[in-house]
Amino acid sequence: MVLETILTRYAAGERSFPQLNLREAELIKVNLSSINLNAADLRQARLGRTNFSYACLRSADLSESILWGTDLTQADLFEAKLREADLSGAILTQANLEKANLIKAILEGANFSSAKLCHALMIEVDLRPASDYRTNLSQADLSHADLSYANLSMALLYQAKLDGARLCRANLSKGRRETALATDLTEVSMRGADLSYADFTGAILSKADLTGADLTGTILTDADLREAIMPDGTVYKSV
DSSP, rough: OHHHHHHHHHTTTTOBTOOOOOOTOOOOBBBOOOOOOOOOOOOOOTTTTOBBOOOOOOTOOOOTOOOOOOOOOBBBBTOOOOOOBBOOOOBBBBOOTTTOBBBTBBBTTTOOTBBBOTBBBOOOOOOOOOOOOBOTTTTOTTTTTTTTTOBBTBOOOOEEEEEEEETTTTTTOSSTTTTTOOOOOTBBBBTTTTTOOBBBOOOOOOOOOOTOOBBOOOOOOOOOOOOOOOOOBOOOOOO
């Protein structure tokens, strides 16, 4: 289907366009709120600043696509493929990314506040801050997500849920610049999480729940662990 035809039909009120082939399509600053692109092929598409709020993108393939500043508020991305996609500054508040493939995705400055990322594959993702704002994962559900080797330095994870998540060798350390902010994991839940060899240098883990977490080789130098629940169930008390 020709892209112009899709936009014309959308403007006329049609919303359902499942399984479309939109590979390498250019849809920049377009309003496609509530569109249904279930299982669509959007590989290498340029979708910067397009409005996909409330869109259905279940099982869609967005691998290597460019989604700079794209609005995906409450979008349904269940089992979507976002491998090596660039979501810098994208808005994904309350989006459903359960079982999504985000391996090696660029997520700098993206807003995942209250998003659902259960069982998502997030190996080697880049979640560092953008020049203007921090990557926001506050209150996001990352239960059983795989964040191995992910870069979460200076990210905001306030009250995030990481129960059973895998953060093996992930970087959650404070940035090295003088003005760098600490990675904020205040009141985060990481019950049963694999934190082996992860770097939490200078991170804020105040009131975090680490019950049953694997801390083999974990670096906690200068981390704020006030009132954190440690793997054995005891509450951390600073000396």
